[in-house]
Amino acid sequence: MQTLSLFWDFFQYQFLGMQWLNKLVGKMLTAFGMSTDSRLTGSLQFFIYDTIKIFILLCSLIFIISYIQSYFPPEKTKQILGRFKGISANILGALLGTVTPFCSCSSIPLFIGFSSAGVPIGVSFSFLISSPLVDLGAFILLTSIFGGKIAVVYVLVGLILAVFGGMLIDKLKMSDQIEDYIKNIQNNIDITLPDLTKKDRAIYAKTQMQQTFKKVFPYVLIGVGIGSLIHNWIPQSFVENVLGSGNPFSVLLATLIGMPMYADIFGSIPIAEALYYKGAGLGTILSFMMAVTALSLPSVIMLRNAIKPKLLATFVAIVGIGIIIIGYFFNFTQFLF
Amino acid sequence: MMEIKILGSGCKKCQETKAVVDKVIAELGCEANIEKVEDFAKIASYGVMQTPAVVVNGKVKIVGKVPTPAEVMSVLEP
Numbered sequence: 068m069q070t071l072s073l074f075w076d077f078f079q080y081q082f083l084g085m086q087w088l089n090k091l092v093g094k095m096l097t098a099f100g101m102s103t104d105s106r107l108t109g110s111l112q113f114f115i116y117d118t119i120k121i122f123i124l125l126c127s128l129i130f131i132i133s134y135i136q137s138y139f140p141p142e143k144t145k146q147i148l149g150r151f152k153g154i155s156a157n158i159l160g161a162l163l164g165t166v167t168p169f170c171s172c173s174s175i176p177l178f179i180g181f182s183s184a185g186v187p188i189g190v191s192f193s194f195l196i197s198s199p200l201v202d203l204g205a206f207i208l209l210t211s212i213f214g215g216k217i218a219v220v221y222v223l224v225g226l227i228l229a230v231f232g233g234m235l236i237d238k239l240k241m242s243d244q245i246e247d248y249i250k251n252i253q254n255n256i257d258i259t260l261p262d263l264t265k266k267d268r269a270i271y272a273k274t275q276m277q278q279t280f281k282k283v284f285p286y287v288l289i290g291v292g293i294g295s296l297i298h299n300w301i302p303q304s305f306v307e308n309v310l311g312s313g314n315p316f317s318v319l320l321a322t323l324i325g326m327p328m329y330a331d332i333f334g335s336i337p338i339a340e341a342l343y344y345k346g347a348g349l350g351t352i353l354s355f356m357m358a359v360t361a362l363s364l365p366s367v368i369m370l371r372n373a374i375k376p377k378l379l380a381t382f383v384a385i386v387g388i389g390i391i392i393i394g395y396f397f398n399f400t401q402f403l404f
Numbered sequence: 405m406m407e408i409k410i411l412g413s414g415c416k417k418c419q420e421t422k423a424v425v426d427k428v429i430a431e432l433g434c435e436a437n438i439e440k441v442e443d444f445a446k447i448a449s450y451g452v453m454q455t456p457a458v459v460v461n462g463k464v465k466i467v468g469k470v471p472t473p474a475e476v477m478s479v480l481e482p
Binding site (some may be wrong): 140141142145168170172173175176177179180183248249255256257258260271274372373 | 412413415417418444445447448449450451452453454455464467468469470
């Protein structure tokens with residue numbers, strides 16, 4: 068048992084957290100004559116270490132995830148989901164959402180495809196909620212910073228939010244709120260995608276990695292920049308008072324700020340990390356990260372092409388309120404972690 | 405004549421796909437009718453759920469990624 072916990076600590080702090088990298092950067096800066104006690108050097112060390120760490124994690128995670136996702140094209144998901152009913156369909160939708168590759172510009176064809184296959188809109192929404200919110204990348208990143216326990220609970224509550232959010236939407240009977248041109252597409256077409264060889268999958272994974280890297284790296288730099296500012300320049304008392312679990316409005320604030328933001332999880336994690344170690348409530352920062360990834364102005368605008376304003380507002384409200392509830396839950400139970 | 409349709413709603417990846425297809429057709433010098441389809445209903449009518457997609461003579465050949473010139477060449481038919 069001792070060896071298991073030692074091994075896990077090594078995995079979390081040295082493999083994922085790359086503390087050896089932090090020390091290495093610190094030594095290098097000292098070699099340049101910069102004292103790691105000074106604020107400026109401290110910020111610089113954090114900036115260099117965190118940027119490299121995130122880029123390494125980003126590239127390896129995106130590659131592995133894309134490889135796995137090549138086995139779960141949405142066309143296949145559609146065929147699977149079409150065969151299930153009730154809560155099991157929502158659960159399956161939420162689970163498949165985590166492993167299916169999804170770019171928000173494909174959200175309309177995806178929604179149409181599901182709809183024409185007879186998948187209830189609540190199930191499509193379970194998919195749409197879990198897809199950006201929960202994935203292997205987020206899980207590994209969270210483990211590297213907050214530990215395995217928190218990461219697992221994050222995934223579980225994310226899935227629960229997706230399942231119940233979707234079921235609630237079904238219960239509200241808003242199928243008339245889907246745009247007419249989608250409802251009018253009655254015929255369900257199942258196209259057979261060509262079989263992929265292992266090499267095809269590796270090429271696909273590599274391309275996804277390169278494209279995501281290019282798209283995301285400015286956000287990472289900004290995120291780490293803000294994180295290092297917080298790390299060394301923002302006083303702990305300020306963070307604790309405004310964002311700590313003692314402030315009843317911190318979760319609300321974090322969620323409302325995060326919702327319209329369009330940022331990648333790799334960029335928001337360094338900010339969340341810095342705030343957490345300065346005393347922000349666990350629930351507050353988890354709400355922030357969930358709000359940033361689950362909802363964004365561009366994805367909501369895209370969705371407006373498929374569903375009418377009333378359903379769109381309901382969707383945003385359900386996800387927002389769900390995230391706020393989760394935030395308060397984590398703040399109250401923080402001592403357990 | 406070859407009918408090529410590029411399905412996509414106008415995001416960067418779809419524009420890049422059209423650029424690749426245009427280039428390959430121009431380099432091969434073959435006759436083809438290239439059309440960009442941005443209407444969601446029409447895209448969905450092909451059963452496509454991930455854009456960009458490339459349809460050649462009515463058959464969906466490439467889905468969900470920007471193809472390389474080699475990939476485009478391998479799916480062309482007269």
